Amino acid sequence: MLNQAQRDRIHVVLVAPRNPLNIGAVARAMANFGFSHLSVVSAHDPNWREARSAVGAPELLQSAISTESLAESIGPDTLILGTGSLQFRKPDQPILQLPQLGPLIQQELDRNGRIAILFGSEKRGLSRDELSYCHALVEIPTDPHQPSMNLGQAAAVCLYELACGAIRSDTIQKAAPPQVVDSAILDRLANLIEETMLVARYSPKSMHETNRHDLRVLLRRLNLSPLDSRRIFGLFRRILNRLKK
Incomplete structure (x- = not known):
């Protein structure tokens, strides 16, 4: 156990x-x-x-x-x-x-x-x-x-x-585990992408709730590493800044 x-x-x-x-x-x-x-x-x-x-x-x-x-x-x-x-x-x-x-x-x-x-x-x-x-x-x-x-x-x-x-692993020597991204970070990333979509007028207002749901599902399906999430944050922040200008 x-x-x-x-x-x-x-x-x-x-x-x-x-x-x-x-x-x-x-x-x-x-x-x-x-x-x-x-x-x-x-x-x-x-x-x-x-x-x-x-x-x-x-x-x-x-x-x-x-x-x-x-x-x-x-x-x-x-x-x-x-x-x-x-x-x-x-x-x-x-x-x-x-x-x-x-x-x-x-x-x-x-x-x-x-x-x-x-x-x-x-x-x-x-x-x-x-x-x-x-x-x-x-x-x-x-x-x-x-x-x-x-x-x-x-x-x-x-x-x-x-x-x-679950198989006990405390007695088995393993390589250093990869880092993980928690749910709060994924939610902040989803909010940033959603804001970018709104500024870009990506879809009509009737689709906003569906887009929000689909973003949550997609980001969890991708199994992002911390480095991946930082890169996506940087990309969408740059896009959002350019759109606002």
Whole structure:
């Protein structure tokens, strides 16, 4: 299983959860497998920290980070994974089967990355806009007659696969891992490119929201290095300055 230092770089994010008992169930599942970093984005019930379902994990609920913005919650993370079924969505991101989760997490840990695993609202799952922040979607296979899972159950299944599926690498000597670009940098780059597109009148106003979504997806798909991101920043800053002049 993952060691403590590795688990500390894995972050569970609940987006717009509705039921405090489900938040408590997720906290309990996290404690079962040794994870302790939880963020709750735009919770419907402000008293979710008091959930009695967090058996054995009340401290985890108390220390959880609460934000109103998903972008703020995942800013330091370098690999963002959404979860859900494919019954009602056609994601733009690569689709991973649950057994692929462990090896992918291990690969990101090996290059000193930080991982966020996103779980959507019990009512609708992750929206298209929320998925645009993700590098991939992890599919939880279920029977078509009962495709939805309780939020706590879904988290437990994913965390078990993650904890047991990753290959321990702390005893294997490896080359220096490549540097990674976190989500906050990608968002700043997307904002710069979007501003350049607006000044250049790239598309009509009706397309602005679609362009914003597509930019988020594209930049995460490119898997940029820090040097790549700096070069693109410089290029678009120069283009934007010339256009403004």
